[in-house]
Amino acid sequence: MKFFRLDLLTLLISLFILNSCKNQDAVGLGVSSGQTASNLIDTSTIVVNTVPEDSVITSGLTKSPVSCFRDPIFGSTMTALATDLNLPGQGSYTPPTGTVYIDSARLVLNYANGFYGDSITSKYTINVYQLKSLFRTDTAYYNNKNFGYSTTNFADYSSQSPIGTLTFNARPHDSIKVYNIITGAADTLIKVPPQIRIPIDPSFINTNLFGASSTTLGSNTIFKTKVKGLLIKLDSTKTTGSGGSIMFSNADSLVVYYRSVIGTTIDTAVVKLPIVSTATSIHHNYSTAIRNELNNTKSGSRNLFYLQGPIGLRAKVSFPHLLQNFRASLLSNNQDVVINRAELVVTPQPGTYIPFAPMPKISMYQLDIALQRIELQDASSADARSGGVGVFGGFYNSTQNEYHFIVTAYVQDLLYGKTVDYGTYIGPIDNTNTTTVDIGATAQVASRTVAIGTDKNSPYRLKLNIIYTKVAK
Incomplete structure (x- = not known):
């Protein structure tokens, strides 16, 4: 009888629980x-329709795309990155004494999360140009800003040759090793975050830094007015396959490795010209199918x-x-x-x-x-x-x-x-x-x-x- 009551109680509880359950x-x-x-x-x-995205300010972003992407459905996307260029420390600069020899100069661009495209078979060629007009850090630039090159076909800026170029595979997750230059001591090899390092023509450094006038080097504002800034873009004629869009963070700089020779004393050193502000110019050349969608004015x-x-x-x-x-x-x-x-x-x-x-x-x-x-x-x-x-x-x-x-x-x-x-x-x-x-x-x-x-x-x-x-x- 004791066990019967327990079974009955269990049955009543179960019925109560089941009765309390409601449909979702x-x-x-x-x-x-x-x-x-x-x-x-x-x-x-x-009712759903495709429409263009709103224009936005692209200056001051934490990461920015540099693109040459040939999408089989959407068409091609080209984006370019415009930047300022500053004196070391963003103040006055005194060149090293003695005879200065530039060993190399590298524009460092750190990868950021967000690569999209072909990172396996496509080869990318990136070019760096000197801007035609001053890049102003007090100006809000929109995505449709033209930084001195055609927004119709994205031809190279004017007829100017690049001051730097690099052909590479996109490896946004692979760290690399570079030499850390220590003044008065042996150089050391260190691991750095994923990045690309674009060789820059030494004559650009000599003209605008080591060989510049004391007036130019005495003020970061005057220096920026003279140099104007940089334009970074992928070369569509040399980027193979589908290409892609590469995201770069804005913690970048132009790094110059040089030797200073005073008599019989030779020392290696490094100086960094920081990039503080950037803005992205974006252009889409849509396929016929996409253009037809955007031009379709019929309701529905x-x-x-x-x-x-x-x-x-x-x-x-x-x-x-x-x-x-x-x-x-x-x-x-x-x-x-x-x-x-x-x-x-x-x-x-x-x-x-x-x-x-x-x-x-x-x-x-x-x-x-x-x-x-x-x-x-x-x-x-x-x-x-x-x-x-x-x-x-x-x-x-x-x-x-x-x-x-x-x-x-x-x-x-x-x-x-x-x-x-x-x-x-x-x-x-x-x-x-x-x-x-x-x-x-x-x-x-x-x-x-x-x-x-x-x-x-x-x-x-x-x-x-x-x-x-x-x-x-």
Whole structure:
């Protein structure tokens, strides 16, 4: 009898637990007998189109692309990096005494996270030029700035020969060893972070540093006005294969190794001319297919949409069915709706990500009444309904070949008229930020994604999955 009572108690507890379990459709809603939970998969009434990305300021970035990328779908992307050049210590400079012989000069560019393209078979040739006009550190340069070369075909700057050039393979993760020059002591071999070191013509150093006037060397401002700055770009005629976009950090400098000879005394030394400010110029020469998408003025949605960095393409998306039909049909039957969960599923087009992988992360955002970018409710830390960056999503799942966005609060507010759709977008974003949801256009990502839009013949078309609860008015 004792064991029978225990079994009966276990049975009663189990029935209580099972009875308390609710369908996922009604999680947290306290669904009563007058309410029903339902699913809605909206694919036919989503509208999505490819549009150009906004222009942005590219000066003062923590990393910048230098690109020669020939994408078989998008076309070619060329970017160039303009920089200032400063005296050692950014103050006055006194050249070494005695006879000075330059052993070598190297422009050091440190790799940063974000390489995109062919790092296996493509050979890259990078050139360095002296700018025609002064690079101003007090000026905000945009991505469409022309630093002395054609933005139509990206021909070499004027007819000037480069002051430095290097042919190399992109190895953004391989550290290298260089000699550390110690004055009055033996040189030592040290390991440095992944970087490229571009040989610079010694005559450029002699003219602008060791052989410059005391007036020029007496002021960093005068020196910069004379030198003007540097332009760094990949040579499209000598870069082989598909090429790519190489990200460089801005902790760079022009390093000069020299010998100072005084009588019978010879010593090796090094002097560094720091680079403090940079700006990137970006040009996309789109394929016919992409140009047709951008020039298509017909209303309606597209079977494919395109996301591209740096400062390339994004997508505008809207959900007119939600506003026009869904809730209205319920209200006409004396019912209303509460959204349990809304999820937008974006799928890259199969075959478009070999060998170039989809973007590791994308973002979704909206415009306010002033047409300025703001976070969706589900992405905003100011909204109590937000689950944070990890819940909001936008990360590429390579196993499922999908991106997911949780847009529950956004959809609920659209339905109830608490927010107005002044424009909602999906766009590229730098994947290195994992703590907040980025929404600004960025030059710091070079990857791309071809995604399936509202193609009725594709099982992977853009989907808005909604779990909702009908409630009596």
